[in-house]
Amino acid sequence: MAQEDANVIDQPEVLRHKMVTIEISGKKYEVPEGITVIKALWYTGQEVVRGAGCLGGFCGACATYYRTKDDPKVRTCLACQMAVEDGMSFTIMPPFPARKALYDIQTLKDPKQDLFNLYPEAPLCRNCNACTEACPQKIDVREGVWKAVFGDFKSVSEMFMDCVMCGMCTPVCIADIAPNLVALYVSRAQGAHFTEKPQGLETRIKEIQDGRFNEEWTKILAMNEKELADHCATVK
Amino acid sequence: MDIHALQQIVHQTRDARRKQTIPKFSAADRDQLIHTYHPDYRASAYRPIRFGPNMNDQTVVELAALLEGDSPIADNADLTPHYTTDVLVIGGGGAGCAAALHAHGTGAKVILATKLRLGDSNSVMAQGGMQISVAPEDSPVTHFLDTLKGGHMQNDHELLKVMVEEGPSIAKWLIELGVLFDRQADGNLHVKKGGGSSKPRLLTCSDYTGLEIMRVLKDEVLNQKIQLLEFCAAVELLSDDNGHCTGAIFKDLDNHRHVVVAAKSVILATGGIGRLHIQGFPTSNHYGATGDGLCLSYRMGAKLDHIDTFQYHPSGAVYPEQLIGALVTEGIRSEGGHLVNAKGERFVNELDTRDVVSSSIIRECGEGRGIRTMSGRVGVWLDTPLLDAEHGPGTVEKHFPAMMMQFERFGIDISKDPVLIYPTLHYQNGGVKIDTNSETNVKNLFVAGEASGGLHGRNRLMGNSLLDLMVFGKRSGLTAGSRAGSMQQGTLTVKHLQRFRAEAKKHGNSSGVISPMILPAYTRKEPERTANG
Numbered sequence: 009m010a011q012e013d014a015n016v017i018d019q020p021e022v023l024r025h026k027m028v029t030i031e032i033s034g035k036k037y038e039v040p041e042g043i044t045v046i047k048a049l050w051y052t053g054q055e056v057v058r059g060a061g062c063l064g065g066f067c068g069a070c071a072t073y074y075r076t077k078d079d080p081k082v083r084t085c086l087a088c089q090m091a092v093e094d095g096m097s098f099t100i101m102p103p104f105p106a107r108k109a110l111y112d113i114q115t116l117k118d119p120k121q122d123l124f125n126l127y128p129e130a131p132l133c134r135n136c137n138a139c140t141e142a143c144p145q146k147i148d149v150r151e152g153v154w155k156a157v158f159g160d161f162k163s164v165s166e167m168f169m170d171c172v173m174c175g176m177c178t179p180v181c182i183a184d185i186a187p188n189l190v191a192l193y194v195s196r197a198q199g200a201h202f203t204e205k206p207q208g209l210e211t212r213i214k215e216i217q218d219g220r221f222n223e224e225w226t227k228i229l230a231m232n233e234k235e236l237a238d239h240c241a242t243v244k
Numbered sequence: 245m246d247i248h249a250l251q252q253i254v255h256q257t258r259d260a261r262r263k264q265t266i267p268k269f270s271a272a273d274r275d276q277l278i279h280t281y282h283p284d285y286r287a288s289a290y291r292p293i294r295f296g297p298n299m300n301d302q303t304v305v306e307l308a309a310l311l312e313g314d315s316p317i318a319d320n321a322d323l324t325p326h327y328t329t330d331v332l333v334i335g336g337g338g339a340g341c342a343a344a345l346h347a348h349g350t351g352a353k354v355i356l357a358t359k360l361r362l363g364d365s366n367s368v369m370a371q372g373g374m375q376i377s378v379a380p381e382d383s384p385v386t387h388f389l390d391t392l393k394g395g396h397m398q399n400d401h402e403l404l405k406v407m408v409e410e411g412p413s414i415a416k417w418l419i420e421l422g423v424l425f426d427r428q429a430d431g432n433l434h435v436k437k438g439g440g441s442s443k444p445r446l447l448t449c450s451d452y453t454g455l456e457i458m459r460v461l462k463d464e465v466l467n468q469k470i471q472l473l474e475f476c477a478a479v480e481l482l483s484d485d486n487g488h489c490t491g492a493i494f495k496d497l498d499n500h501r502h503v504v505v506a507a508k509s510v511i512l513a514t515g516g517i518g519r520l521h522i523q524g525f526p527t528s529n530h531y532g533a534t535g536d537g538l539c540l541s542y543r544m545g546a547k548l549d550h551i552d553t554f555q556y557h558p559s560g561a562v563y564p565e566q567l568i569g570a571l572v573t574e575g576i577r578s579e580g581g582h583l584v585n586a587k588g589e590r591f592v593n594e595l596d597t598r599d600v601v602s603s604s605i606i607r608e609c610g611e612g613r614g615i616r617t618m619s620g621r622v623g624v625w626l627d628t629p630l631l632d633a634e635h636g637p638g639t640v641e642k643h644f645p646a647m648m649m650q651f652e653r654f655g656i657d658i659s660k661d662p663v664l665i666y667p668t669l670h671y672q673n674g675g676v677k678i679d680t681n682s683e684t685n686v687k688n689l690f691v692a693g694e695a696s697g698g699l700h701g702r703n704r705l706m707g708n709s710l711l712d713l714m715v716f717g718k719r720s721g722l723t724a725g726s727r728a729g730s731m732q733q734g735t736l737t738v739k740h741l742q743r744f745r746a747e748a749k750k751h752g753n754s755s756g757v758i759s760p761m762i763l764p765a766y767t768r769k770e771p772e773r774t775a776n777g
């Protein structure tokens with residue numbers, strides 16, 4: 009038993025269970041310190057439909073503006089991934105009507121040029137950096153917009169792999185750019201047009217079409233349960 | 245004790261552990277372990293289903309209650325359709341998007357309705373990767389055998405053969421749509437080794453595989469102008485006089501009105517059950533993973549398969565509190581991360597199948613070799629810093645950026661300190677029984693993705709789900725779409741419901757709950773006092 013007691017992690021928040029005062033959309037509530045912003049909504053009796061999706065930090069449904077005590081700076085977070093603290097004030101971001109361009113990615117003739125037809129506002133970036141500051145995934149969004157405009161699609165596709173499409177970079181943009189949508193187009197174009205076709209994959213597809221594995225299939229599918237189990241055991 | 249003090253044993257034993265190899269259990273030991281410790285074998289958590297297509301089959305009590313639940317729709321509800329379509333896809337995860345795109349590709353009119361926003365799903369969270377046999381030393385047959393072994397030989401052979409053989413063409417389709425899979429220097433697809441697989445076979449997009457695939461598929465659904473009904477939860481299906489499926493009724497979650505959609509066929513792609521918190525387990529699943537598709541199909545008379553078995557992913561976070569249940573990707577173990585108990589010992593081959601690894605963690609904790617948190621949880625260490633030690637500094641950060649960020653937000657650097665983990669409810673191994681076109685025994689009712697069953701047997705192999713979604717999403721979409729041209733829209737009735745209610749009555753009434761659940765009841769009930777009155 010002594011052994012077990014020694015293996016208990018100290019959790020000050022559990023030891024000294026403390027209530028903190030927070031403000032949700034301008035209204036004050038008391039909630040347990042350290043619960044996530046989403047849980048604070050549930051705790052205060054609110055039904056959450058819009059504003060929650062994956063609950064795991066991947067879908068961007070819970071994009072939230074928040075401010076901490078006495079700090080004028082309004083920051084952004086994913087509500088499912090942020091703990092509340094005393095004096096915190098937050099509001100879930102409503103859906104923002106950004107324009108998404110429509111395109112057929114496979115039939116684009118000149119994707120780098122097409123960017124300017126699909127998103128003519130992209131080159132009008134005024135370098136204010138607000139998008140980068142707004143990004144809860146810490147992507148250098150401004151840099152990404154410039155790289156897109158200069159045709160460095162590869163870098164953009166790598167930079168935006170973390171993008172959860174929360175859209176927080178969009179309402180802040182003074183040039184009406186939706187950087188995440190620009191980056192999504194650029195990343196897809198990079199994948200569909202500027203990345204080598206994997207030869208091994210083509211070979212495998214052809215092997216399957218040509219029936220290279222048919223003999224093995226016939227053998228396996230004819231086995232009884234016991235034979236199949238024994239055969240599986242030989243696969244290491 | 246301070247968490248850092250407890251973590252010392254992991255740092256101290258690292259070098260010694262690196263020299264160790266832990267053999268996999270023999271078949272007999274593995275069965276013994278699973279039967280003793282796996283939650284699927286906790287008899288008290290189970291009961292027989294009282295009526296319906298799976299009458300007398302065992303399942304967990306949480307699910308049984310929902311399957312025997314009553315519909316929110318009255319026998320005499322107004323069924324005048326608000327929308328009419330060829331193919332109605334229900335669910336906006338990977339299976340739903342793949343189904344909608346392929347059905348649309350046949351020229352059929354498609355509506356995709358989903359509970360939350362398009363893409364809010366389990367699919368966006370898949371980190372570990374997607375199994376496709378593309379490597380020269382690998383083959384679809386080996387993929388088949390590995391999966392069968394992982395599934396305890398209970399997998400449907402036909403479904404499984406279809407999945408492994410269509411895998412490579414799915415990879416090609418995704419690449420053509422612009423999905424950026426990780427590559428080798430020679431341009432070929434990079435493959436990683438996953439738990440329970442004999443060959444490296446996991447295609448990845450860093451640790452954002454599901455997110456990357458979903459970003460692209462969602463964008464494609466929008467580009468193809470497929471009609472969307474977001475924040476619409478299916479609450480009942482519709483049938484004609486022959487009992488064939490002819491549409492569905494939704495609850496619009498914004499205005500609480502019912503929306504009736506008439507369709508020549510319906511594809512249910514509603515995903516899993518994590519949010520039922522079976523046996524009190526935390527879960528890795530998204531907000532809407534409440535098993536709705538199972539209840540809807542069951543009332544229509546569709547037979548379920550393997551609904552007594554669930555996957556408890558070995559590594560759900562236990563600390564910090566905010567991340568409880570969240571997944572710590574298996575990729576960490578694929579790259580050599582050790583599981584370590586409170587005594588600093590390894591206790592299982594980390595790359596064994598999930599049911600084995602989870603059972604062994606439950607055993608360690610049950611026998612007092614776990615680490616406790618003050619909030620009453622228990623877990624074992626996953627040695628993440630080992631990856632940097634093994635493959636060079638920066639490995640964790642480079643290969644697991646999503647994971648790093650998730651913990652960093654709570655002040656934890658997983659490249660320096662091990663994380664505390666315990667099994668988390670992750671996946672529904674079974675589901676609605678389907679044929680190779682993803683159709684159920686109810687005509688014109690298709691089920692694709694995690695909601696379907698049979699393919700994975702009693703334990704899904706890591707990385708096989710993403711492939712399942714794409715293959716059976718595609719097959720259901722193509723079949724439903726190409727069927728539409730030669731079909732009339734059937735009549736809209738809820739006669740199946742009248743039959744189901746009559747049967748419930750015969751067996752002592754429904755369970756008393758209204759199903760489907762739609763969203764878990766996390767909202768605290770008692771009124772809260774505001775701080776300043």
Ligand SMILES: Cc1cc2nc3c(=O)[nH]c(=O)nc-3n(C[C@H](O)[C@H](O)[C@H](O)COP(=O)(O)OP(=O)(O)OC[C@H]3O[C@@H](n4cnc5c(N)ncnc54)[C@H](O)[C@@H]3O)c2cc1C
Pocket residue numbers: 064334335336337338339340357358359360361362363364365366367368369370371372373374375453454476477478479513514515516528529530532533534536537571670671692693694695706707708709710711713760762
């Ligand atoms: C954290 C995590 C990591 C994973 N990692 C991997 C991995 O690395 N590799 C792998 O192969 N698999 C992985 N899986 C498993 C895999 O991601 C899921 O099994 C798969 O995404 C399920 O896809 P789906 O389309 O069937 O369901 P989902 O993607 O869950 O989509 C279901 C959709 O249906 C909607 N819906 C539900 N009920 C209703 C209703 N009543 N009406 C309307 N819409 C409804 C939901 O809102 C959702 O949009 C992981 C799962 C999780 C949770």
Ligand code: SF4
Pocket residue numbers: 068142143144145146147149170171172173174175176177178187188
């Ligand atoms: S780039 Fe924009 S949409 Fe993407 S995560 Fe950052 S703020 Fe959100």
Ligand code: SF4
Pocket residue numbers: 132133134135136137138139140149150153180181182183184185187
């Ligand atoms: S917010 Fe808009 S204008 Fe400002 S840097 Fe970002 S893209 Fe450019």
Ligand code: FES
Pocket residue numbers: 059060061062063064065066067068069070086087088089172
């Ligand atoms: S709910 Fe998906 S990111 Fe928070």
